[in-house]
Amino acid sequence: MxxxxxxxxxxxxxxxxxxxxxxxxxxxxxxxxxxxxxxxxxxxxxxxxxxxxxxxxxxxxxxxxxxxxxxGLAGPALRAGGRTLRRPATLAWAEESGPGTLAALLPPARSDGDVSCTVAADGTLDGRKVAVPHAGEAVDLVVAVAGPDGVELRLVDASALHPAPSDAGPAALDPTRPAATVDLSGAASTPLVAAHASGDVLAMTRRRTLTLLAAEAVGVATRALAWATGYATARTQFGRPIGANQAVAHPLAELYGQVETARSLAYRAAWSVDAEPGPVADRAVATAAVAGREAATTACEAAIQTYGGSGFTWEQPLHHWYRRAWWLATFDGTVSDLRAELAALLLDGTTGQDAPGR
Incomplete structure (x- = not known):
């Protein structure tokens, strides 16, 4: 390496x-x-x-x-199906009474009977998916459906659908990451990945998606840290920068180490996804996801604290990045879920779905 x-x-x-x-x-x-x-x-x-x-x-x-x-979400399936990436795309997998996370679609947690969205012999679908990221912007929609031989991935032209926003607008956790419920009843579809290969493709999808979001979290943390250190250098009290005070400088120095560690782990996970597929990559990805999410939320909170009173106002742009940090911290499970998954991978070789407390 x-x-x-x-x-x-x-x-x-x-x-x-x-x-x-x-x-x-x-x-x-x-x-x-x-x-x-x-x-x-x-x-x-x-x-x-x-x-x-x-x-x-x-x-x-x-x-x-x-x-x-x-x-991240649609790319692995589209590539596996011989498609090129040229148009906005996304993946629909979550259901109200079925799998809520990508991890729930992977063995040994996956039960093919949990997926209620089905495909008929003529390729039309029946069912609906919830919390579909960027459904309103996608042209290509990859859908996880229950076929006659198990869960398969099929392609739907999203321009013919009418997603109902479920997490969008100013009240959303992060308005720039909208999600929607998609009714697929009667939607025409074409096959992308057969049931016998869908497990491997979905595993790659989750590894790549979590890795990209871990790297994105590092970017959020870096931006927040830069704002905090810049303010601590420029803002003066009693004739000297507030960054000269240990109570301000030391937490930011510790945060710098946390962010750099998260960056290294994200790069390590990205390398592992391509070079070390399987349990080694899964451990690297889970580690990077935990480190990135914690770095992003910690950095934003530390920056808000550094700004003092002005940091707690909605006019402070930092809050937009704080919302992104929390969106990242909850995607496909919480940090606690990922820690349980990592512990299981390290201790007994199972997935996080079998870890205590899951």
Missing amino acids: DFALTGEQEALRDTAAKYLADERAHADADRAWTDVTGLGWLDPELGTVELALLAEQLGHARSPSPWWATV
């Missing part, structure tokens, strides 16, 4: 940072997606390490782009 980024990887990261720093990158959704395609962020040549570098910058900018849902 090479612990240093290559020149091409550094150039990709720096180009992404420069592009996302421009307000025009977020002003128009259609243009932003065209730019993402033109910049090559959907190219099949990009490995998970390169995707993680992009995700980190997207988190730093708090981008509302459905890019992560396209390459």
